[in-house]
Amino acid sequence: MSRGRYLAGWVTAEVSGAEPERFLTALAQRDIPFWNAAPPKDYVLTVCLPYRMGKLVPGLAKGLGCEGRVRSRHGLPALCRRLRRRYGLMACLLLGALLLFAGSTFVWQIDVEGNVTVPEGPIRQALQECGVDIGAFWPAFSQDAIRNGVILRVPAIRWMTVDIRGGHAHVIVREKREHLPVVQMREYVKIVSTKPALVDEVQALHGTAETEPGRAVLPGETLIGGYTTGRFGVLGPGRAVGRVTGRTWYELTARAPLTEQSEAPAGRERGQWALILGKTRINFYKGSSICPAGCDKIIESHPLAVKGLFTLPIALERTVTVPVRRQDVPAEGLEERLEGLLTERLLAAIGPEGMVTESHFTSTEGDGTLYVTLRAECREPIGAEIPLTDADLAEIQAKIPPKTEDQGT
């Protein structure tokens, strides 16, 4: 059944008589469309007609010497016909539609998306201060005022908008981008090692390399000096720019008890119902819903909503309190969990530019504890920039050779 046919409606006509087939001919001659014309049985023919043609059936059949009647009506006009004397129901439907419309002009749910580094809390606080809150009348919102207010209150946000669909406010934010640092070549800086390593590669773009591949370095040891050199020795202090990669070794250990505490139900669960109307809560129980010690609390919320269309600020909430007892059970997948934890720590230590070239795990048990050790060899950048101290500058100045007549002025 098509939507158009449902909206226009149709009737099922029943014609009985000596030759009911002639009724179909009469319909065709009058250009009245019909469908589902079943072959007559016991001199009775049934056929479907447009809703508005239903009133013609008795007269048309009578003219052919048959008896005709509308057996049933279908579609929207039939529904309206059935409801036309049910004033109370119509009033309720109208009231419901009005309430739905009125309810959709208020904000009942706020979602924030697009934030990566800025937490949601400050954004929601700023929105509240700008008038975007649960129960706010959204047609009065001014996008520009909200945007300016939120950006002033949360400077890390570059742009935002509030998209409202049926009482559901989608707040979309865009954060400011971090600009790459500008290298100030006039600053005196040297590059030192941050960890013990075996130097693998040295790329000195500016300054003087003080190490070479194959050499072992300790933390704090200078890798690229903050001075420049020429044909006649040291020219003067400057900024070291470059990259030094080294092979590093790690030994990380994690431990955890072989057993862990688990909770198991230890009695009957208790359910408490409450009705949530916007910000108002109506409890259908006496006392408090605070969970006593040794209990688990589970809250199930059932909002009045049509998924994907709208959500009304009315919800039934069921709070289930279950008494539990704690017990020690063997920890499952403990070794894998510790290995995953150590891998995360290793990756955090070598940074995004580092890579693990070789690694292996070992595990031992003792005193009810599992020890997992990760030994790994990595290749990673080991240099870090630090400004030259006065002692460094004095040392560099001392290295500058005195000018001779061959060097000119």
Place this chain on the structure above:
Amino acid sequence: MSRLDLPAESLPGAMRITISGGTRVLVEGHRGLLEYADDRIAAAGPGCRILIKGEGLGLVAMDRQELVASGRLWAVELE
């Protein structure tokens, strides 16, 4: 008509019967439905009677000029 050698279907009021795939029959230029049953459908034609015989026959569409019936066709007879 025969002197002018015109095709019969080009004349006004002429009847034409088209059978498609043995399951569908189109009658153009009929004069009304005379009989309608599961195994036979009869329609009036210009000076004749068209009888469609078959099994599970049904009237798909009909207007003042055309009639479409479907089902398992056995025979179409002119009486």
